[in-house]
Amino acid sequence: MSMTKIKIPKRPREWVPSAFLLIHTPNISCTIRYTPMQHRRNPDARYFSHVKIFGNSAIEPVWETKSGPLPLQSNFALESGAIAADLGIDKLFHYGEVLNSSPDFNPPDPNVSMASHLHYRSTDGSFYGGVSSFTIFGAPRRIERGAYHYEAFPSMRVDEEKYFSVYIINPFVRPAGFWVQIVTKDGEKIESERCVVRGKGVASWSSKGLEIPRDKNPLGVIVRSETKTTSVFTTSTRDGKMIGLDHGHPFLLQVLNHVRPVTVAAGGGGVLREA
Amino acid sequence: MDAASFIMKQTTNSQSSYVCVCARVTEEDFRKIINESDTATYGELKSLYGIGDRCTSCEFEIKDLLDECLTEKIIAQRAAKLAAPPAAKKPAKRVSPFERLLQRLRGVTPEKPKSAAAKKAEPAGPVRETYRTGMFFLRNAEMEATLAVSNLQFPEHTTNPNGEVTFDVKLHGEDGRLLATSQKIRLANNASIEMTAGELFPEVKGDVVGAMYPEFENLVQTGSLRPYAVMINKTPRAGLARCHYHDKFALFTDPGFFQTNSPFEPGETCWMAISNCQTKRYESDYHLKYGDTILDGKLALEPMASRWVKLEELFPGLDQKAPELSPALFWLENPQHVMVYFFWRLEAGNVWMAQHH
Numbered sequence: 134m135s136m137t138k139i140k141i142p143k144r145p146r147e148w149v150p151s152a153f154l155l156i157h158t159p160n161i162s163c164t165i166r167y168t169p170m171q172h173r174r175n176p177d178a179r180y181f182s183h184v185k186i187f188g189n190s191a192i193e194p195v196w197e198t199k200s201g202p203l204p205l206q207s208n209f210a211l212e213s214g215a216i217a218a219d220l221g222i223d224k225l226f227h228y229g230e231v232l233n234s235s236p237d238f239n240p241p242d243p244n245v246s247m248a249s250h251l252h253y254r255s256t257d258g259s260f261y262g263g264v265s266s267f268t269i270f271g272a273p274r275r276i277e278r279g280a281y282h283y284e285a286f287p288s289m290r291v292d293e294e295k296y297f298s299v300y301i302i303n304p305f306v307r308p309a310g311f312w313v314q315i316v317t318k319d320g321e322k323i324e325s326e327r328c329v330v331r332g333k334g335v336a337s338w339s340s341k342g343l344e345i346p347r348d349k350n351p352l353g354v355i356v357r358s359e360t361k362t363t364s365v366f367t368t369s370t371r372d373g374k375m376i377g378l379d380h381g382h383p384f385l386l387q388v389l390n391h392v393r394p395v396t397v398a399a400g401g402g403g404v405l406r407e408a
Numbered sequence: 409m410d411a412a413s414f415i416m417k418q419t420t421n422s423q424s425s426y427v428c429v430c431a432r433v434t435e436e437d438f439r440k441i442i443n444e445s446d447t448a449t450y451g452e453l454k455s456l457y458g459i460g461d462r463c464t465s466c467e468f469e470i471k472d473l474l475d476e477c478l479t480e481k482i483i484a485q486r487a488a489k490l491a492a493p494p495a496a497k498k499p500a501k502r503v504s505p506f507e508r509l510l511q512r513l514r515g516v517t518p519e520k521p522k523s524a525a526a527k528k529a530e531p532a533g534p535v536r537e538t539y540r541t542g543m544f545f546l547r548n549a550e551m552e553a554t555l556a557v558s559n560l561q562f563p564e565h566t567t568n569p570n571g572e573v574t575f576d577v578k579l580h581g582e583d584g585r586l587l588a589t590s591q592k593i594r595l596a597n598n599a600s601i602e603m604t605a606g607e608l609f610p611e612v613k614g615d616v617v618g619a620m621y622p623e624f625e626n627l628v629q630t631g632s633l634r635p636y637a638v639m640i641n642k643t644p645r646a647g648l649a650r651c652h653y654h655d656k657f658a659l660f661t662d663p664g665f666f667q668t669n670s671p672f673e674p675g676e677t678c679w680m681a682i683s684n685c686q687t688k689r690y691e692s693d694y695h696l697k698y699g700d701t702i703l704d705g706k707l708a709l710e711p712m713a714s715r716w717v718k719l720e721e722l723f724p725g726l727d728q729k730a731p732e733l734s735p736a737l738f739w740l741e742n743p744q745h746v747m748v749y750f751f752w753r754l755e756a757g758n759v760w761m762a763q764h765h
Binding site: 137138139141142143144145146147149150164166167168170171173174191192206208210243245250252254255256257258259261262263264265268269270271272274275276277278279280281282283285286287288290295304305306307314316318319320322333351352353355357360361366368370374375376377378379382384385386387388389390 | 600737
């Protein structure tokens with residue numbers, strides 16, 4: 134029997150949320166900032182930001198706020214200290230989600246989320262870095278998926294001076310098991326025991342207790358996860374300074390064509406809907 | 409269905425009108441597909457409609473919805489059969505429709521034979537392509553960028569489809585001129601490397617501002633090969649750094665809107681690293697907005713040229729201690745695709761951080 138394919142209408146893209154790690158202690162703070170000056174810059178459009186912070190419940194946020202209409206060149210800023218004060222606690226290690234959107238036009242290409250930017254800082258250098266909020270939905274590229282989801286990060290170091298940590302962000306309501314795999318310079322594999330990140334939660338794993346000979350460095354790092362979690366990789370010195378932070382990438386099925394690139398169709402993006 | 413099981417059927421609690429955002433398929437579309445075609449597996453939904461095939465975030469929701477729709481379809485078919493007049497007796501089937509459904513859901517249905525046209529359309533072997541990409545590069549008395557690549561085998565594969573990979577790296581300087589091309593570098597399966605400019609380009613001496621362009625040959629897939637640069641401090645006095653920042657190069661004609669919304673934070677100094685990865689000149693107005701104030705300037709980069717600049721140098725006379733500078737917004741007006749990174753040095757901790765845009 135041949136496979137029949139049903140025609141379904143091509144529908145407009147819609148704005149979707151993205152996810153972030155919220156961290157706050159007496160020494161560490163972060164700012165969450167959204168500017169519409171990305172994607173397409175449409176001076177006549179209205180933009181909105183809706184931020185939710187999740188605690189024990191994967192369904193109901195413990196804190197949320199909505200911006201009013203934001204003009205194109207605005208910078209909607211939230212401070213972790215203010216969120217902690219609202220919640221009546223002095224430490225945050227929470228999952229955050231932000232839906233940045235415009236009611237006036239649809240996403241013009243497969244990048245269907247507008248990111249907020251996270252800027253972490255500390256009074257002692259123990260947590261420091263900048264990263265965008267992470268895509269949950271929408272992908273302009275095909276990622277490889279097996280029984281588990283994977284993200285990789287190249288050339289980390291675990292030696293007498295440095296170690297790395299991984300921060301796992303789970304945007305789904307389901308809890309997820311995850312493992313951190315280290316692939317040494319010569320291909321030897323070391324895997325952590327199973328850890329769990331709860332639904333709409335964050336978790337961390339550190340290589341601080343590991344001893345790996347210097348000549349086995351640099352290390353490839355892979356996060357194996359039961360759901361499509363996102364990972365942030367940080368490098369720290371043994372005396373507690375964070376000196377690097379960036380995100381990993383999933384294994385990509387296709388060759389990124391930077392030689393003969395295909396432009397993503399704009400699909401009418403940036404054109405305001407009629408009122 | 410109770411609330412708890414409803415929650416567990418959800419992938420996220422996002423209020424999307426689509427069951428698959430990437431394929432832009434609503435629940436109504438999905439039910440039409442299941443009811444009006446013989447599509448019955450997650451794999452078929454992926455291959456025929458692209459549902460669940462890209463970001464994969466909807467996977468659990470799609471599988472649950474597929475289960476639900478197929479069960480409803482079978483119940484409806486059975487009800488229709490019972491209501492219909494009795495047909496001539498057929499030989500008894502070995503497997504009931506419901507059992508077949510279960511087999512399909514478990515993925516044990518044998519593959520259907522492919523048509524001659526489908527067989528003809530299949531490629532003879534994997535297509536191999538060139539992957540050329542780039543990152544900003546810096547070497548001075550205080551800081552140096554290294555190149556970091558890991559050729560990791562997908563953990564569930566028995567082999568790495570790329571096998572051992574071969575690549576070289578071109579280094580373009582501040583004015584865009586090609587300064588050097590590295591020797592061919594071989595990277596075995598599951599191996600990682602980190603190479604300094606001294607190892608990659610021994611003939612290049614002294615300070616360099618520029619960009620590295622690795623070019624991988626004959627790849628089947630990108631896999632884990634997206635390269636990073638790592639900005640490392642050469643002296644403790646320079647501030648401690650081991651900042652990974654990944655490749656950005658693409659000859660996209662899509663707009664690339666570059667900005668940072670933390671350009672002048674208290675106790676931090678921000679640098680912009682910008683490389684024009686195109687073969688045409690880049691000219692742009694740049695702006696800084698804080699409070700109701702907007703400052704402007706102009707910036708130009710020749711083809712393949714780069715610049716490493718402290719943001720405060722772009723705005724002479726700016727009072728960096730002005731409280732309204734946090735939050736501020738810095739942006740480049742020209743959307744021509746270039747590679748832009750921002751680096752910050754935190755005075756209190758004597759550490760560096762990087763962010764790509």
